[in-house]
Amino acid sequence: MDKRWLLAPIFVVSLLTAPVANAALPAYFTYIMDGGGKVTSSALVKDGMTYVSASxxxxxxxxxxxxxxxQRAEFTGWGKKIAVRIGSKQGVLDGKLVNAEGVPFELNGQLYVPARFLVNSLGGTTVSWDATKRIYTATGLLSFASASAQFGGSTYTVDKKTGSLYLTDSAGHTRLLANLGSQLFDAVQFNFQKTPKGLLYLTLTDVYGEPHINNKWYTMIIKDGMVIRQASVGYYIRYGDNVKIAGNQLLLTDGKILRLIEDGTGNVTEKIDLTTLGDISDNYLVEGMDEDYLMIRSNQQGFLMMIDRKTGTKTLLYKELLDVEQQKYAETNDLPYYGDNLKFLKREGDALLFNNDYVQDGKIYKFMLGGS
Structure with a gap:
């Protein structure tokens, strides 16, 4: 079963209880989402009609x-609006009054609506009604999940199912801003960063799976309200951050190729093959960069590598900074992920400063550039 479609906890609301004229009989609601995943939940039969939870x-x-x-409930998602009122046969579907095909009611703190109306409102199809077992079956139910954030007077909304990103300006006009290229699933977060020369660096992250083991990044550089550069990269059980700006360069990576982009113009000034630098075919995080160094970490091995951009020298930092015991731990530990847990803090002159999140002893580890 696709667990993404397990029901959210049933909401409980304080309502004036509408009388239920006839006793409701227990039944079952079996349905299949458009993206797959078969779910069976409880239902009720009242006055010969199947009702299901509005949850x-x-x-x-x-x-x-x-x-x-x-006593009115309104349900809204991206491109979808539904409303029902307890005791009323009329409902609202996408701005139009429609016949709800039954009378919604509240029972034990839970709102019930006609199953056929719910299925139709989600673009699904009724398949069958088994009167003996009291099982109502439907298929093809759509999801209208979205995530939104506001920045600079505009609202940015991503349709999770299609991966389409929309921008709604202060006047209420909505337009497609970008196609992210894949479906989004769970804890979507927006991060907006204005660059020194007026571009907008937008990052969407989607952490999903059981138990949230996938980390997908969608990055866009926006100029005058238009996406001029974009990339995406996925990591598995790896949750670090990619550097976005280094000097007057913006960094955009798909995990294998790093593009350096000139702030202001959006021109690509350099492409760096991370798989060649890291010596294995993998997705890489870019955890630090300046004009004379680059720090990358492979998703699989998890060792932070420093590359001298002037000489090409490569250094596995855990071997230089950690004692023998911590080196062994970095090489053998697999919880929560493989590799070291060195975190770059800042640069002071020719010194790069780190801490080790595995031990959290407050110690600062120093690596000198150029061997100084």
Missing amino acids: HWEAAGLKVVWDKSH
Whole structure:
């Protein structure tokens, strides 16, 4: 089963309880999402009609807002808006009044809606009703999950299913900004950074899987409201950050090729093959850079490597900075990930300063550039 489609916890709201005229009989709701994943949940049969929990809309990525005084619930997602009222046969679907095909009701703090209306509202199809086992089956339910953030008076929204990124300006006009190239799943975060020369560096991160073992980065450089450069990279059980700006250069990587981009113009000034530098075919993090050095870490091995950009000399920093015991730990430990846990702090003259997050002893480790 695709666990992404397991139901969110059922919400409990304080409502004036609408009377349930006839006793509701227990039943089952079996459905298949458009992206796969078969789920069976409880349902009720009342007055010959199947009702299901409205929390299924939340499981499909919609957010709920309650108007308690009018006993009205509104569910919204990217490109989708649904509203129902307890005791009313009328509902709202994408801005239009429609027949809800039944009367929503509240029972034990839970809102129930007609199964057929819920399925239709999510673009699905009713497959069958097994009267003997009281099983209502549907397929093809769509997700309308999205994530949004505001910056500079505009709203940025990503449709998680399609990977489409939209921009809505202060006047309410919405347009497609970029296609990210893949579906997004879980904890999407936005990071906006203005560059010294007026470009916008936008990063979206998506941490997903069980238990959140995948880390996907989508990076874009935006000039005058248009994406002029973009890249994406995925890491597995690796959660470090990539450097975005070094001097007057913007850094954009797909894990294998690092592009250096001139601030202001967006011109690519240099391409660096990280797999050649790192000696293995892998996705790499870029954890530090200046005009005379570059620090990269392979996803699989996890050792932080310093490359002298003037001489090409490569140094595995854990061998230079850690004692024998810590070196052995870096080479054999696999929890939470392989490799060392050296973290670059800052540069002081020709000295690069680090700490070791494995021991957290407060010690500062110093590496001298050029062997000085």
